Amino acid sequence: MLQGEHGEAKALAMKLLVAVGDIFDAERMIKVKSVQVSGVSYKTIGEAGLDFLEDLCRKGAEAAVKTTLNPAGMDLTGWRRMKVSSDFARKQLRIISAFKRMRMNITCTCIPYFIGNRPRFGESVAWAESSAISFANSVLGARTNREGGPTALGSSITGRTPLYGLHLDENRKPSHIVQVQSELRTDLDFSLLGYALGRKLGSCVPFIKGTNMGRNFDYLKTLGASMATSGAIALYHIDGITAESHLIKERDLHFLEKISIGKSELRSVKEELTSPESPRYVCLGCPHCSLEELGTVAKLVDGMRLKRKLWCFTSRKTCEKAEKVGYVSAIEGAGGMVIKDTCMVVSPLEKIGVDQILTNSCKAAHYIPSLSKVQAALAPLEECVRFAVERS
Numbered sequence: 551m552l553q554g555e556h557g558e559a560k561a562l563a564m565k566l567l568v569a570v571g572d573i574f575d576a577e578r579m580i581k582v583k584s585v586q587v588s589g590v591s592y593k594t595i596g597e598a599g600l601d602f603l604e605d606l607c608r609k610g611a612e613a614a615v616k617t618t619l620n621p622a623g624m625d626l627t628g629w630r631r632m633k634v635s636s637d638f639a640r641k642q643l644r645i646i647s648a649f650k651r652m653r654m655n656i657t658c659t660c661i662p663y664f665i666g667n668r669p670r671f672g673e674s675v676a677w678a679e680s681s682a683i684s685f686a687n688s689v690l691g692a693r694t695n696r697e698g699g700p701t702a703l704g705s706s707i708t709g710r711t712p713l714y715g716l717h718l719d720e721n722r723k724p725s726h727i728v729q730v731q732s733e734l735r736t737d738l739d740f741s742l743l744g745y746a747l748g749r750k751l752g753s754c755v756p757f758i759k760g761t762n763m764g765r766n767f768d769y770l771k772t773l774g775a776s777m778a779t780s781g782a783i784a785l786y787h788i789d790g791i792t793a794e795s796h797l798i799k800e801r802d803l804h805f806l807e808k809i810s811i812g813k814s815e816l817r818s819v820k821e822e823l824t825s826p827e828s829p830r831y832v833c834l835g836c837p838h839c840s841l842e843e844l845g846t847v848a849k850l851v852d853g854m855r856l857k858r859k860l861w862c863f864t865s866r867k868t869c870e871k872a873e874k875v876g877y878v879s880a881i882e883g884a885g886g887m888v889i890k891d892t893c894m895v896v897s898p899l900e901k902i903g904v905d906q907i908l909t910n911s912c913k914a915a916h917y918i919p920s921l922s923k924v925q926a927a928l929a930p931l932e933e934c935v936r937f938a939v940e941r942s
């Protein structure tokens with residue numbers, strides 16, 4: 551591939567992967583089963599990204615393995631009701647068309663593991679999107695490094711990734727023990743815990759004790775998303791919950807540094823990420839809403855009339871399922887919107903009239919003010935929905 555025997559695009563992609571492999575002293579390349587590509591929104595990749603993707607197409611790039619995509623900058627079919635400009639939409643649709651020509655699946659979601667790209671335990675993959683990486687490594691026990699858009703594309707085109715980092719057993723062992731000393735009751739508590747942990751530990755592999763949780767996928771997805779936002783944690787273990795925790799023996803934990811996280815840390819993260827303004831929009835779905843979360847929202851708003859805007863971001867596939875069971879009609883009947891293919895962070899919120907939002911996600915509250923100058927405040931999912939129902 552490197553020598554161009556399989557075409558220009560593969561040679562270019564392999565050159566990039568070899569360079570990364572050299573930096574990390576990878577011994578060789580390995581095959582990957584699937585790829586999650588980030589850098590799909592026109593808002594985040596701009597003109598340069600669009601040119602790059604179209605150039606890759608001209609060079610004959612095609613996915614060699616199952617490849618799914620991160621959210622785009624708009625609902626691909628419902629962008630007009632989001633009030634996205636036609637200029638932005640035209641550029642976004644060109645990006646999507648480039649991915650289509652490269653035979654990638656136009657999933658446009660950060661929860662590929664809920665919609666058919668669910669790696670098995672021990673399987674090597676090359677995923678971008680920090681929240682999905684965390685879920686794949688920690689909850690599913692698959693193996694991926696923190697890929698960026700270009701390296702994930704390289705892995706899609708070649709079906710390979712360099713063997714280093716979290717593909718190796720020795721780097722998957724816990725490096726710290728975290729004792730949680732606060733009762734975690736809501737989705738937001740898990741999000742706050744992840745954020746506090748990421749900030750405290752930067753990049754490492756925590757072994758978390760004391761979370762008093764069952765195997766709740768929604769809590770795990772928000773926990774991992776926050777850890778990867780304030781820090782660079784791509785793998786965590788929770789005693790008795792995550793995929794590899796049963797492989798960790800008490801003796802492996804003996805000499806590890808111990809830290810504890812309590813109520814005051816969670817409270818200070820919440821204060822730090824909350825702006826004092828009164829939000830006019832409620833945005834849920836960072837990471838994208840699961841079917842269960844849409845079900846919770848639907849139940850809370852069914853038959854009501856919302857007083858504030860309520861936007862729920864999810865994947866197209868999850869939305870289709872939610873339509874079948876009546877969740878979408880309950881939410882939209884109350885005046886809310888279920889928005890597919892995009893999210894509150896990578897869509898041009900500020901250009902479509904959004905100025906302040908209430909959300910249940912530390913990741914969203916972290917990125918939104920810096921990327922779009924929109925103010926954010928935090929509350930658990932159920933409180934967010936009740937806020938949308940209340941009179942202002």
Ligand code: F3S
Nearest residue numbers: 660836837838893895
């Ligand atoms: Fe997903 Fe967008 Fe949040 S990609 S994790 S919903 S920033």
